[in-house]
Amino acid sequence: MLLGSFYTGLSGLNANATALNVIGNNLANINTSGYKRSQTNFSQIMSDTIRGVNGGGNPIQVGLGVRTSEIVAKFEQGSIQTTGIKTNLAIQGEGFFAVSTGSQTAYTRSGNFGFNNQGFLVAASGGRVQGFMGTNPDGTVDTSGGNTDMRIDLGEASPPLATSQVRFVSNLSAEAVNGDTYTSSIEVFDSKGVPHQLSITWTKTPNTGEWTYAFEMPSGTVSPAAPNQGTGVVLFGPDGILQEVDGAPVNTIAANRQILITDLDSGAEDILFSFDLLDIPDPTDLTQNTSFTTSFGSTFNTGTIAQNGFGSGVLQDVDFAQDGTMIGFYNNGLTLELGRVALATFNNKLGLKQIDGGFYFPTAASGPASVDGEGTGGRGTVIASSLESSNVDIAEEFTSLIVHQRGYQSNSRTITTTDQLLQEALNLKR
Incomplete structure (x- = not known):
């Protein structure tokens, strides 16, 4: 029985070490735009039954330790910070920005975007931000069609309109x-x-x-x-x-x-x-x-x-409205809606697979992305010239750090105590 105590204590060491690693990662990303803190959850390993349930008494069972059951992202809203950079976007509420990585579309809460040398709106990783680029006859953005790469062409001419x-x-x-x-x-x-x-x-x-x-x-x-x-x-x-x-x-x-x-x-x-x-x-x-x-x-x-x-005018500058609409400013004084950033939601966002750069990939657990404009289908609101801060709470993380540190120390004491008892058993032969 004493040998089993080694493995029980070892499982506690591993589980608490994992939790400490998660806490360290949270603290490391305390200033990462759009970062969502993670939380480690434990579950008991199935008990060893010494005496089964046969109607003659209660079962006698011994636990075999603990394991990490899940590490889940906590998607609470982070605070919105104004940056003054027109291509920085933040989401107040539900939703993710969609970014094309070439062969696959990734999703992120970090709106640290900018235009590249080809005029595409891109994330820091180089992926192209997805949105709606078509317009209705009244000049508003058409969000009924599919989303595509958001792109501008400074110097592009706008067609004239005859006076009526x-x-x-x-x-x-x-x-x-x-x-x-x-x-x-x-x-x-x-x-x-x-x-x-x-x-x-x-x-x-x-x-x-x-x-x-x-x-x-x-x-x-x-x-x-x-x-x-x-x-x-x-x-x-x-x-x-x-x-x-x-x-x-x-x-x-x-x-x-x-x-x-x-x-x-x-x-x-x-x-x-x-x-x-x-x-x-x-x-x-x-x-x-x-x-x-x-x-x-x-x-x-x-x-x-x-x-x-x-x-006819020439596109000279762009800006983003508070609903994520990309607005073009022409040298003839004309202002036109050029596109709108798309937002994606998932039935189970906890099922998303996190990858580098603050991006997520959908999985079978998360379900497919549902993409539309802001404010629809429970989606949040896009805020221009702003970024969403990390939602890491220092006080909460430090408290968890102490708790798991003590958990690690306690399990190490289980192992050292078991080692001492085995040593006493070996000494019986002297």
Whole structure:
């Protein structure tokens, strides 16, 4: 029986030595971004039965020691630290970043990313970060398709957009007399992205509150024919608010005026734009509208002018929004969504296999990855310009260190005591 005590004590030494190794690894990674501390769990080795259960009494069994049953990662949230580096990303909540290693996809909580010389968003190991790069017609990122390598190309040109809406927020003097004029100008773009100077001239008529308007573009021809001619008449009421447009009350017209520009010098397609005289939030209720043009006081002025076209631009910089969306900034002032970082979740994240660099591989125990955008399916939120710190708790690790140190010492005493008893048994023959 005494010989069995050697192996019982040895199992305790091995188990506690493993635990001490795990604690040392936790403390070594206390400053490792995205690191999740590990915990060692023990289980009893099946007992040796001296007397079985035969109905005549309780069983007599002796334990054979202890073994390490599992070493599990503790996935509690680490604190979020701001770094100021735009490509650093952190996850608040559930999920992992997906990184392609070539033949396989690995998963990590560490968002220490950057762009390589080919424009790919990569982890420190060189693996390519996965995300969604397609866009919907409204310019938002399409997360319904498969994820792919996230990549940018600084210097890449964005396609132009022809102007389809023009707005002047102007005031025409209420004290103007017949023949007074007021002109405002705005830059618009054709289908090739070529800019053109568009001007509108308001002229006071002899009638009370009545003005005419006329568009002019030196590099094109403003259509003179209805219904898209560039001229018209507006009428302001006694309160200075727009009352009629081309003879129709503002609460009955179905839309703002449509103006057509043809014969452009650039050879581009004709420009057809909406001249927004009214803000109509609900097209089904035309009584609820706000006039962009008024006739108050004695001054002429133009406040906000706006149009929705733009010329071709070159990608100059990128940044990440707080939801993980990669945003491109072009030298024409355009801002576009280029992609969004993908997040993966697992049915059993404790079943993941940990490898170097803070990465995990899925296993049969973890189940396959479920990948989507942030905030969906229980996934957490991506925080830009930040990193998640290690979740190692020094006080807890030091306490565990003391406990397992004492466990190791106690098992070593079992071995030395058993050795002394065997020595006494050998001395009986003297």
